Amino acid sequence: MxxxxxxxxxxxxxxxxxxxxxxxxxxxxxxxxxxxxxxxxxxxxxxxxxxxxxxxxxxxxxxxxxxxxNSAARSLRYGRFNTIGVILFGLSSIGNSRTVEAIATHAAAEGYAITLIPVGAPTQDNVLGAFTRMGELAVDGVILIIEVHLLDAAAVTLPPGAHVVVVDSDAGDRYPVVDTDQADGARQAVRHLLDLGHRTVWHLAGPAGSFSAERRASAWRQVLEEAGRPVPALERGDWSADSGYRAGLRLAGDPSCTAIFAANDQMALGVLRALHERGRRVPAEVSVVGFDDVADAGSYLPPLTTVHQDFAEVGRRCVDALLRQIHDEPTGPGTDLVATRLVIRASTAAPEV
Amino acid sequence: MxxxxxxxxxxxxxxxxxxxxxxxxxxxxxxxxxxxxxxxxxxxxxxxxxxxxxxxxxxxxxxxxxxxxNSAARSLRYGRFNTIGVILFGLSSIGNSRTVEAIATHAAAEGYAITLIPVGAPTQDNVLGAFTRMGELAVDGVILIIEVHLLDAAAVTLPPGAHVVVVDSDAGDRYPVVDTDQADGARQAVRHLLDLGHRTVWHLAGPAGSFSAERRASAWRQVLEEAGRPVPALERGDWSADSGYRAGLRLAGDPSCTAIFAANDQMALGVLRALHERGRRVPAEVSVVGFDDVADAGSYLPPLTTVHQDFAEVGRRCVDALLRQIHDEPTGPGTDLVATRLVIRASTAAPEV
DNA sequence: GACGCTGATGTTTACGTAAACATTCTCGGG
DNA sequence: CCCGAGAATGTTTACGTAAACATCAGCGTC
Known part of the structure; x- marks a missing residue:
């Protein structure tokens, strides 16, 4: 030493x-x-x-x-902060925290620090406040990990030259978007269940305000309609395992329900618990598919078939897209989709005859 | 006009x-x-x-x-950045991301932004690099969410006047520490199992390098010794559900093992899966307790009895302690312990006779 | 009605850095 | 032996802000 x-x-x-x-x-x-x-x-x-x-x-x-x-003096001199702001509602969702981690890591590799700007509740007011503060923050650009459609009005407060990248949401052609290919992931999940021989697939969607939830739900509906299958009534949760549990109890009572596609893994976990409590065996009687492929999904009972999201790749592409803007390289609005992939484990099987 | x-x-x-x-x-x-x-x-x-x-x-x-x-000019003028740095290994652990979220929220309420400084692998070199960079970063103080004992040597590179608060680790009396009362949480867990009538309790510990893992393990050992119970051989995992699963398979083979205290919920999840696969009923044959009380713990099969950690409170106290230092208010090294509480669900019961 | 006080506003300066420009020095070539 | 090129280093300035100090007008007082 x-x-x-x-x-x-x-x-x-x-x-x-x-x-x-x-x-x-x-x-x-x-x-x-x-x-x-x-x-x-x-x-x-x-x-x-x-x-x-x-x-x-x-x-x-x-x-x-x-x-x-002294980085303040340097920033003043250069007119750059070498910092990226990340505006988000919270880190409690697994997707968010993994995306943020990837953003932080990749940004660090490019010589940028990242500043977290948490927004309390997803209200117009709060988001507006965050945007206003953002203008004063020492950041060269911002990555938005929030439901942007909540802030049509707030958009006007964005400094005109601001560099922005939006994740997992709808930017209305105002900013570049990086997103997981939610629709394709949902399609893979539903097709997998149909291919196994299920007559149709129930869907437990995320909350109504969520863009991701909407896209997963509409892809689910689309696949069923294209295949000429009946479209069961939509169940809604709030992403939490508890809401999945409650929806699972409802679905468990319907003997015709043999395949459930939950919009995320946590809700799928709740569904598994409800089915277990109601004595419906998975996957023998009911197949369940999740979305996200969280670290624990392989340890659920039974190990969960789910759609894998590459959060790290999303984070990387966000940073790249933002840095491209900051460095004045050509970038237009448009969506950069990150591929998803179905991970088949033990929660899905052909229906019993 | x-x-x-x-x-x-x-x-x-x-x-x-x-x-x-x-x-x-x-x-x-x-x-x-x-x-x-x-x-x-x-x-x-x-x-x-x-x-x-x-x-x-x-x-x-x-x-x-x-x-x-222009915040750079302001910072230069005032000599303050109104920013707190957070050095961490990653957000993948649930505890980290929830702590960081609480830090970000509370700091924002106090008018501070937070900057994330991710450290790749927990190697001496990486940590040293992060500390060095930190000196140049636009931060007024730093919260360390890493195993500080890894960097005894690195400590010398800390700017002498730096404001530092350490979370969940051992600061060797150099900095104030905010920590969950890990020992007490572990004691509650083990006593709960003994009180239910189990002769002794097996422990699935976290990785050897982790300070949290060591404290939970030593509290476990202490309770058993005080109660005059035999101390089974320690099992070790790496916090992941998979490692819990592997340890669970080993323990499932031992018919004398009726109570398992896992050092976190994810490993407990793996243990539950292993026990289920080996046909050992929980809690009838084997009781399992976790640690953390993650959001999903109530939806495991069966719902997990676990030690609740108040990550939000930890985050709040970190920020408070750091701001006190920054504002030149009296603070000494010393540990501020946040209470834990045992949440009893359905994974524990009296042993079968 | 000159004096001084108060309140509103302007001017100077410093914060730490680095680009742009200026100065010194060395050394080779004519 | 002097000149000029170029290398090494120094000096000035600007970045945007805000404290400290300066100015100025108006107004009440004796």
Whole structure:
């Protein structure tokens, strides 16, 4: 291990009142190294034209004083913050937190930090507030992980030149969108159940306001209609396992229901529990498919067949699209779809005859 | 009504290359309103001493030009960023994402934004890099949601005056710590099982490097020893449901094992699956307790008895402790423990006789 | 009616950095 | 032996904001 000499810091007592200078600036380093602050700047940025001996002196002074560049001054100078804002309702949904994680990781690799801007409840007012604050925030662009259609009116408050990418929502052709291919995922799920021989498929949808929920539901309906199958009444949950449980209890009472497509894995988990409690065996009597492929889905009872979403890829593409805008490369509104894939486990089977 | 001359906006074509000025500054507003930029500043900050008519003129000019304060300049001026950094390994763990969400929400309420600093793998090098970058980041303080003991050596690179709060880890008396009362939670879990009449309790611990895992395991051991019960060999997982499943398969083979305390809910889920596959009924033959009380725990089969962690409270206290440091209020190293509480559901029962 | 006080507003300056421009110095060629 | 090129380094300035200080007008007082 490398032994590091503790720097001789100005003690608080050096200055009456204990108010020691907080930051070490280039000027301090320059003074100690006996050069101009511009030379320090050149060393800090690796600019050419600094002779080796000078560079070493400066570096020594830097480490002695513990110099750290001041990012506020840098941002002011450059007019850029190297920061991306992420506006979201919450991290409680697994999809959100994994997307945010991917965004953070990929952004870090590109030299950008990310700032989280949580919006309390999905009300117009709150979103508007977040957008207003955003204008003052130290960010070069924003990724929206919210239901954008909630804020038609709020849109006017967006700074005109703002760089924006929208995830998993409808941007009404105003901004580029990165999205999981929800419709295709739902189609795969429903077709899988029909291919197994089920006459039709029930659907447990997400809440009415959600764009993802709507797209999954409409793809479900479309597949059934194209196949000429009856379309059962839609069940609705709120993404939670509890709501899935309640819907599951309702469906368990219908003996004709042999296949259920839940709009996310958590609701599917609730459905599994309800079916179990009602003594309906999965997959022998009822098949269940989820959506998301959360980490635990393979450990449900039984392991859940579900639609895998590549959240990491979504995060990566968001960052790429946003950086392209920030760097003035051509980008138009339009949707970039990330493929989904059906993961078949043990919760689906052919119906009993 | 005062007639306001329409602002002579620099059109893109004014400058070759279409590079129009990005931001509207106070000087622009001042020019349009016919006042000095200082007056604009006063209006922007609600300082007194601006006559009503002037204020209105300035406000009109602001909204006409779409003025937004430049936070880089503000930060430079004030020496503060109003931003908190959060260093973490990832958001994949439910605890982390819920803690981060609480931090973000509470920080926002206090006027602080939060910046996420993800650290790839928990290696010394990566953590060191994050700490180094942190020094250059636009943050006033940092919350560490990582295993701090990994970075004894890295500590030297922390800027001496840095404000730090550590979550769920051991700070070695260097920084204030906010933590769930892991030991007490584990004690409640084990005592609950003993109280039900189980002779002893098996423990499925988290990975060896984890401080949380160690504390839960040592509390488990302590309760058993105090009660004079035999201490079964420790099983180890990696927090994942899969690792819980594998451990569960091992334990299912031991008929004397009637009570299992898993160090988190995901591993408990895996244990439930393994027991189910091996035909051991829960809770009739084997009782299982988890830790965390994730949102889905009530929907497991059977609904899981588990230790509830108040992540929101942890997040709140982190932010409070950090802001206290930033505002120079007295804070010492020391651990602030957030209470846990056992949530009894359907996965535990008295052993069969 | 001159004095000074108060309130409204303007001017200067500093925050830390880095581009643009200026200065010094060295060294090779005529 | 002097000139000029180019390398190394220094000086000035601007980025946007806001504190500190300066100015100025109006008004009440003696």
């Amino acid at each position: 490398i032994k590091i000499e503790p720097p001789r810091l100005r003690a608080s007592s050096d200055v009456p009142g204990g108010r020691r200078k907080q930051r070490v600036s280039m000027a301090d380093v320059a003074r100690l190294a006996g050069v101009s602050s511009q030379t320090v700047s050149r060393v800090a940025n690796g600019s050419p034209g600094v002779v080796e001996t000078t560079r070493e002196q400066v570096l020594a002074a830097m480490s002695e004083l513990g110099y750290r560049p | 005062i007639k306001i001359e329409p602002p002579r906006l620099r059109a893109s074509s004014d400058v070759p290359g279409g590079r129009r000025k990005q931001r509207v500054s106070m000087a622009d507003v001042a020019r349009l309103a016919g006042v000095s930029s200082q007056t604009v500043s006063r209006v922007a900050n609600g300082s007194p001493g601006v006559v009503e008519t002037t204020r209105e003129q300035v406000l009109a000019a602001m909204s006409e030009l779409g003025y937004r304060p």
